[in-house]
Amino acid sequence: MGNDIDSTTRVEMKSTSVNTREYSLWNIWIISVFLKLLLSIGYHSTDFEVHRNWLAITYNLPINKWYIEKTSQWTLDYPPCFAYFEWVLSHLVPQFVKDDGCLKLVEKGQYGLPTIFYQRLTVILSEFVLFYALKWYIRSSKSQAEARRAYVVGSSLILSPGLLLIDHIHFQYNGMMYGLLVLVINNARLKNHLQCGFWFALLLCFKHIYLYLAPAVFVFLLRDYCLNLKFNKRKSVFWNTLHLINWMNSIKLGLIVVGTFGVCFAPFIYYQQIPQLLERLFPFSRGLTHAYWAPNFWAIYSFTDRLLILVYKNIPLSRIPLLSFFKFNEALLSDPKFANTSTRGIVGDIEFLILPTITPKLTFLLTLFYQIMALIPLFIQPTFYRFVGSLGLCGFASFLFGWHVHEKAILLVIFPISFLIVNDTRLLTPFNLLVSCGYVSLFPLIYTSSEWLIKVLYTFLWYVIYTYNFRNVTKIPKHNKGHDLILDRFINLYILGLLVVVGVTSCIDLFETKFEVLKRLEFLKLIIISVYCGFGVIGSWNGFSWAFFVNDSIFTEKS
Template sequence: MEKWHLMATVVLIGLTVRWTVSLNSYSGPGDHDLSRRQTLDHLSHQDAPKMYSNGEDDKLRNDCILGIEGRTEPVPQGAGKPPMFGDYEAQRHWQEITFNLPVEQWYFNSSDNNLQYWGLDYPPLTAYHSLLCAYVAKFINPDWIALHSSRGYESQAHKLFMRTTVLIADLLIYIPAVVLYCCCLKEISTKKKIANALCILLYPGLILIDYGHFQYNSVSLGFALWGVLGVSCDWDLLGSLAFCLAINYKQMELYHSLPFFCFLLGKCFKKGLKGKGFVLLIKLACTVVASFILCWLPFFTEREQLLQVLRRLFPVDRGLFEDKVANIWCSFSIFLKIKDILPRHIQIVISFCFTFLSLLPACIKLTLQPSPKGFRFTLVSCALSFFLFSFQVHEKSILLVSLPVCLVLSEIPFMSTWFLLVSTFSMLPLLLKDELLMPSVVTTMAFFIACAVSFSIFEKTSEEELQLKSFSISVRKYLPCFTFLPRIIQYLFLISVISMVLLTLITVTLEPPQKLPDLFSVLVCFVSCLNFLFFLVYFNIIIMWDSKNGRNQKKIN
């Protein structure tokens, strides 16, 4: 009984931190071209469908975001700042659109739905969620979702309502999954399970984006975590259903799709494709197809409907990357402007090849040797490969890597804590735009202290604790003197933390040179990218040199 009292306390602490962060300012998309945005905002609704059709709305929006067509003095966007107001307004606007327009118009440009103004670009489940919130908003105050006139609506009552919708989604989907996952961990004490739940719930990246910047990432990540629980506990059909819901809420959950596919396929191979394995394969296929049909049913009426939704979900016209993101393409553009040199279709091919090749070894091993532990680590590796190398990555996509890293926190606490600190730091330019510096510092420190105290992370740096013993033994066959790996990792951690602290202080206190206004943001992304490349190598080493003995056999039952 004591365990549940302690777990309830942990949940209350997590909720308190979330609500405290929600009292701060909310999002803006960044420094955009003001004159261009004002032009878009003041376009007559009659002209909108004529001017922005056949994908031109995506291209023009991208040009505005990146400042391609001539950038004026940057004007911050966010709470109370027209003409776009920020992601908070995007979520409110989707409630307005889904409530007032028929479903067949949700993704199309029209006089009532100017896609240039935060057009819906997530899968149907997000739209249904917006519609559900809109019904509640209509009951409280119809002005919040009034067609056209509610654009840019902001008030304390509405802020309270919007923040509450995020908290309720967290309570219903993400937090129960975290608690159940930690309770199902094997070979660790009850206190460690509770400590693990506390650290996961205090992860600052997700809290700052959902409760500060304002999004609903906990919904898709929560569904994905339910999927992990399902397939790890041999509830394969329920796990598949949960993960399909995650994909149908946010298309970026495709980052996790290959590990799910390979793990379940490996299970089918293990059971035998001429017997139980084949039956399981058919059941899984039917579950996936049925769940997608149910989510997409209103959009199957016409072929153009389906194609338009897909165009909105995968806007390749927006380019290789947007804004400053800590991946390979943005970092490499410091030295070579790939976006300007290579045609877009070549960029897509190169991006696909790098992504596919970087995740292939881990996926092959998971298919041939399916295990819950291998599944969790492959989730990390594949999501990180997608973040580093795939096409059209946003800075917030690092949350898709952070979730599976949270799942291995009890197994490799030192490296997981380090990664989660870097992932939060990588979003620093975005968080500063949203005026979330103080919440970022406080939540990051709280998370670090919780991990350090709960897991004694600085005592967990031996080869065995880092799960590098098998790798080290293999290397020592050729280099007998290779005994200093833990010390190297400790030094790298120290360098990484010092660089993150210094860059944060420099970014906050100094003005960048006039000729290089994005200098500090670029440095943050570049340093973060170097860290992520190191982690990609590290996690792939764990996967490929997976030891089958001792503490490495921790599994979810």
């Protein structure tokens, strides 16, 4: 603990000499709040009713009924800390909002503007956690140049198109969660290991999707705080083996993490409801892909299966080679039930018609393999940059190869990597590819015409502004080679292709009610976005992986 305090004190003493007033996020946050307030009465998804129902559950029922209640199909399926958060919000509901039907426990809620405004306001105010965390991240910078880079990172996340689309139009509370993640990242940066462990444990108690990032946090804390791999030649092998583990640090960290989970889950342990709670958190009956394919490896796999079906049906010469190579059941292709729904990502078991069917075990093994690959360099070199890079690659692995991945999970990749890219311009190209494809892939979430211009224009302006600013704060090295420039140009052309993708899919959306062929191809626009963005996200993953495993200088701590 003493080393932890000393290192923190030294960092804080250095940071106090840096003037960070000119890098304040207040103006940006206030402007963003006004924009979000203007969007309050616009479109919201069924997630709005989900959270309204959770308010009703936590307000009207005792705690031992929260994870049993199923009057509505929108049952409570987040960890206990989020349920406590909903309980707090439900007890702050004004009387006129209660009268509007906000807290009625019914199968389908009936509510008006008071409920909409109240719930929208809770999302905006809860995002203050993100603002505070990023403000602290900037203030803890050790130099003016570092503060400037931190400001660009912080403002880009405050104004993130992902948060605007998912939280403030679609409706969720991701801003608060990612604020907790920023606290984890900055505590790791300042070597506040105990605080890092506490905030991550608390984050998992709010939303379990962050388990995807847990391996990187675990290895970083283990290697940098709990293990002592320095061999003392003056001591015996037995002594060195005994001191391989820093027992005091391990006990302190373990008590904090276990204590956090214990306090969070205590009521449900007392009522013996852990099995029911876990069943809600991990519903394995869902299919490989979501109703809208996330832009990952399985979207491309599903598209390939569809493409092979068309080839098989329309090109007779292809049938024998396809049958001999893939050995599929030919009779299934004539079954309308399988032909229409088998790979569309509906909830339930998925059967591919030509390609081999993917099992949860396979997705788990693929995710685990690529996460372990990202953890090995972190274990060898537990620097802050390695930690953030490993966080990003763990997010990539789970997003690209996980089971039933939502498109919204792309933020698990974008947020950690945003803290890394200002360290070296070689990371900017894969990052530009990631954010452009990642944010465009969220467009189908907001399918109403009145929000079309907002989502497209806002994302485009964000990309232009922050592409310039990231390049401005990160020096371009003089040793760029020709093939790097060629690759950059190709990726820039690919990103420009997103304009064509958005234009084509918007035209399909506009004319699908007028042309019968477009009515039959209702999933076409989603396939175009998922597959095109999927190739982009995979390309970005390859770029970051190459940098992580080959360019060691990027991830070495700089004085």
